[in-house]
Amino acid sequence: MTAPQIVTRFAPSPTGFLHIGGARTALFNWLYAKKHGGKMLLRIEDTDRERSTKEAIDAILDGLKWLELGWDGDVIYQFSRAARHREVAEQLLADGKAYRCYATAEELAAMREKARAEGRTRLYDGMWRDRDPATAPSDVKPTIRLRAPQTGETVIEDQVQGRVVWQNENLDDLVLLRGDGTPTYMLAVVVDDHDMGVTHVIRGDDHLINAARQKQIYDAMGWTLPSMSHIPLIHGPDGSKLSKRHGALGVDAYRAMGYLPAALRNYLVRLGWSHGDQEIFSTEEMIAAFDLSGVGRAAARFDFAKLENLNGHYIRHADDQSLVRMFEDVLDYVPGRSELKAKLNDTTRAQLLKAMPSLKERAKTLIELIDGAYFIFADRPLELDAKAAALLTGENRKLIGQLHSALEKVEGWSSATTEAALRIFAEENSLKLGAVAQPLRAALTGRTTSPGIFEVLDVLGREESLGRLKDQSTT
Numbered sequence: 274m275t276a277p278q279i280v281t282r283f284a285p286s287p288t289g290f291l292h293i294g295g296a297r298t299a300l301f302n303w304l305y306a307k308k309h310g311g312k313m314l315l316r317i318e319d320t321d322r323e324r325s326t327k328e329a330i331d332a333i334l335d336g337l338k339w340l341e342l343g344w345d346g347d348v349i350y351q352f353s354r355a356a357r358h359r360e361v362a363e364q365l366l367a368d369g370k371a372y373r374c375y376a377t378a379e380e381l382a383a384m385r386e387k388a389r390a391e392g393r394t395r396l397y398d399g400m401w402r403d404r405d406p407a408t409a410p411s412d413v414k415p416t417i418r419l420r421a422p423q424t425g426e427t428v429i430e431d432q433v434q435g436r437v438v439w440q441n442e443n444l445d446d447l448v449l450l451r452g453d454g455t456p457t458y459m460l461a462v463v464v465d466d467h468d469m470g471v472t473h474v475i476r477g478d479d480h481l482i483n484a485a486r487q488k489q490i491y492d493a494m495g496w497t498l499p500s501m502s503h504i505p506l507i508h509g510p511d512g513s514k515l516s517k518r519h520g521a522l523g524v525d526a527y528r529a530m531g532y533l534p535a536a537l538r539n540y541l542v543r544l545g546w547s548h549g550d551q552e553i554f555s556t557e558e559m560i561a562a563f564d565l566s567g568v569g570r571a572a573a574r575f576d577f578a579k580l581e582n583l584n585g586h587y588i589r590h591a592d593d594q595s596l597v598r599m600f601e602d603v604l605d606y607v608p609g610r611s612e613l614k615a616k617l618n619d620t621t622r623a624q625l626l627k628a629m630p631s632l633k634e635r636a637k638t639l640i641e642l643i644d645g646a647y648f649i650f651a652d653r654p655l656e657l658d659a660k661a662a663a664l665l666t667g668e669n670r671k672l673i674g675q676l677h678s679a680l681e682k683v684e685g686w687s688s689a690t691t692e693a694a695l696r697i698f699a700e701e702n703s704l705k706l707g708a709v710a711q712p713l714r715a716a717l718t719g720r721t722t723s724p725g726i727f728e729v730l731d732v733l734g735r736e737e738s739l740g741r742l743k744d745q746s747t748t
């Protein structure tokens with residue numbers, strides 16, 4: 274007999290963007306499925322109608338696509354399955370595994386109050402568990418509650434947390450179906466995971482307590498509990514709850530900050546999972562190496578500097594053509610870049626491609642890459658920054674005029690031919706190359722830092738270079 278196929282799922286609630294913790298959960302599920310030749314399904318848990326939004330759903334789907342974490346099959350919307358959830362609740366009722374509870378809101382509040390005062394975690398006292406429904410008040414719409422075991426233990430053998438045990442006396446009879454007939458989250462998750470054939474649940478450890486409640490539903494239905502893995506949440510660098518400043522942002526924010534999907538995946542996989550001391554993983558390596566046994570129990574700490582360094586690594590190693598594409602893509606996500614976007618055409622794309630080998634050496638993010646490439650897109654006459662303006666003294670503007678004449682004679686414009694011409698010029702005028710290069714850079718780029726000056730000349734081309742020099746020169 275062959276082993277059953279591994280099925281994982283990512284089950285976000287669309288009440289906000291795809292945050293970084295959710296992205297890591299998706300990645301772990303994706304890796305586990307890929308490693309075992311299985312499937313990762315996507316279920317949008319949109320049962321909270323008030324808080325679920327179309328924008329959030331779009332942001333989740335976009336975020337997953339951008340991270341290249343594709344799911345198998347169609348997206349499953351939990352709300353659309355409400356009838357099936359009800360059916361299971363009714364079946365449990367028919368089997369005597371659940372019962373109708375007619376407790377009023379006031380009675381429930383009083384029960385909770387009492388339980389708290391007595392320091393009990395079991396909030397519902399089971400008042401309708403064994404009561405004859407014939408005595409039910411006619412004006413209360415009943416909920417359906419699970420007839421949960423009152424003695425013994427509920428145990429989860431968690432792949433990450435180990436064996437976790439709850440005393441059943443501390444767990445109350447949970448609501449499966451509300452008075453208005455809507456299923457509770459707890460019921461919906463179990464029915465969906467079962468019907469979707471999920472074999473492995475991998476999610477944040479904020480759901481660990483839910484696992485106990487869900488196990489009771491599995492037991493009542495006689496269904497097999499999937500393998501459970503509750504992964505520690507991501508904390509801030511100081512160990513506190515992850516704040517916005519410390520990275521609790523949507524995946525779209527990381528995209529807009531110029532991170533590459535491959536770099537973010539690599540960073541995320543190491544948040545809570547390790548494989549020896551390896552830090553850099555190609556996607557294939559990640560899939561091959563990933564295992565739940567490598568997931569630690571301690572909360573992972575988010576570290577922006579590390580993410581940035583990793584991103585720099587991925588940028589340096591990315592192929593130039595794909596960086597041009599990413600450069601272009603990210604402009605849609607960064608506010609105020611529409612002007613730059615409008616300047617992209619075959620010429621500027623070719624210039625970018627030419628400059629890429631040196632641009633990518635200096636950039637840790639695509640934003641830095643964009644910034645480094647500013648000189649390609651600058652309009653004549655160039656706006657000079659303060660340092661460049663200070664450098665272009667009257668004397669140096671004369672020098673620029675002379676350089677213009679010298680470069681004008683260059684045949685076959687390239688970094689090599691312009692370099693040769695500038696070296697001869699410097700020699701003939703007893704100047705150091707640096708004394709020539711700095712004013713030249715200021716005139717060509719409007720700044721005092723840029724890629725190598727011969728490369729700048731080459732990328733800008735003859736006409737644009739000479740034009741820019743003319744703009745800044747005096748005779």
Ligand code: GLU
Nearest residue numbers: 284285286318462476480
């Ligand atoms: N919808 C839940 C959440 O977004 C996840 C539920 C689950 O993974 O079981 O936190």
